[in-house]
Amino acid sequence: MHPIIKLIAQRFTLGILLLVAASVLIFGLTEALPGDAAQAVLGQAATPESLANLREEMGLNRPATTRYFEWFGGILQGDMGVSIINRLDIAESVGKRLGNTLFLAFWAAIVSVPLAIFLGLLAVRYRNRWPDKLISGVTLTTISIPEFLIGYVLVYFLAVKLGFGSALAMINDDMSLWQKLQSIVLPVMVLTLVVLAHMMRMTRAAILNVMQSAYIETAELKGLSVFNVIAKHAFPNAVSPIVNVVMLNLAYLVVGVVVIEVVFVYPGMGQFLVDAVTKRDVPVVLACGVIFAAIYIGLNMLADIISILANPRLRHPK
Template sequence: MHPVVKLVSQRLALGLILLIAASVLIFMGTLILPGDVAQSILGQSATPEALANLREELGLNEPAILRYFDWLFGALQGDLGTALTNGQDIATSIGRRLGNTLFLAFWAAVISVPLAIFLGLLAVRYRDRWPDKLISAVTLASISIPEFLIGYLLIYFVAVQLGWFSSVAMINDSMSLLEKLNAIALPVAVLTLVVLAHMMRMTRAAILNVMQSAYIETAELKGLSTFKVIARHAFPNAIAPIVNVVMLNLAYLVVGVVVIEVVFVYPGMGQYLVDHVSKRDVPVVQACGLIFAAVYIVLNMIADIVAILSNPRLRHPK
């Protein structure tokens, strides 16, 4: 078997094992939550008979192992269950919310990924000079400030004081693309600032590590300009760690938007999860946790596969 095929198959198998392990942790985590689900649904005035009937209806009297496999097999078939609080189908509700979250993450990625790579290349080109120091200082400052604080600062100065954008990022299907982009401008700006710093610094570090190689010195001795050396020789050979950090930050854009969505009241997965955590809607919490885990594992698996494929020693074994 070709080494690349073998390694990719191993990564796929490992990703599946990690997803199953994550599903076990998610299910067990919801089981050990304090309180009674039936009691939280019916309230303190519920009679013992009503509580017993609801527990029987929800399957809470069955062994935990049976409930786990019922939930897992249903999730694999696209059946995530029904929300306890409103009786709506979870898969349908999550489908709309996940689309909104991916829309927000997509536009944040479109801006942050190219900008981070460009700033990383620029910082290497002017290493230890004022552009490098300025970029490093700004990115360090942005990564040190909590994202919710950046969000509230933008709301106050940009939305309230200047009135450029709305402080509430509400979108719906009747809005045009420009109206949606105007509505999500502030949360996209916050997400861009948060992930930009990490990606830029990792890009800079990866390229600087490659710049110490002997073939880079050979390219410089041939008389190539610094920009050509970086673009043609250093960047292609630093692509593996750059792809890894980009994928990690893309996973954050999808999984870690909970705080941003709550701050800007954005109708995405994060807001949906927080709303139902407060209501102790266990099936919704389990479904959201499983989807977040799947997205994170898949993106990390893609990063591993791209790193494998970008290695010429694996593509062309002797």
């Protein structure tokens, strides 16, 4: 077997094992939650008979291992079960919410990734000078502030005081693309500020590491400008670590939007998960958890594969 195919197969197998382990952890944590889902649905005034009937209907009286294998087997077949609150099919509800979350994450990535790479290149170009210090200072400040606080500050000053953007990022299928973009402008700004520092600083560090190489000195001795040395020689050879950090932050944009969606009342997976936890809708919580885990593991696995393809030392480890 070709070494690169073997490495990719190993990463893929590891990703599947991690997903199975994550599903066991998610199911175990929901089982460890205090209280009872049947009691939460029927309320405190429920009779013992009604509780017993609902527990039997929900399968709570069966062993946890049996319920796990039935649940995970259904997930593999695309059957996520039915919500115990509204009796709606979870897969259909998740499909709409996941589409909204991916829409928000996509536009945040469109803004943040090119901006982070540009700022990283700019910081390297003016290393240890005021542009580098200003960029590093601002990005470190934004990453040090909780995203919910950034969200509330932007809502107060931009949406309330200046009338820019919408404090509630509500979207629906009847809205045009432009209307949707106007609605999500503030959440996109918050997500961009949150993930910008990671990607910018990794871009800067990776390029500075490559700049110490002998071939960079050769390019400089040939009389190439600093910009050409960075853009044509340093940046292409620093792609591997940059891709890794970009993928990690893309995973965060999809998985870590829970707080942002709650702040802006955005109808995505994060808001859906919080509502399900509040109502103790365990099947919905399990479905959301395993979807988030699959997305995060999948993007990290994709980052590993791209790093293998981009780096000859990883393609030929011997």
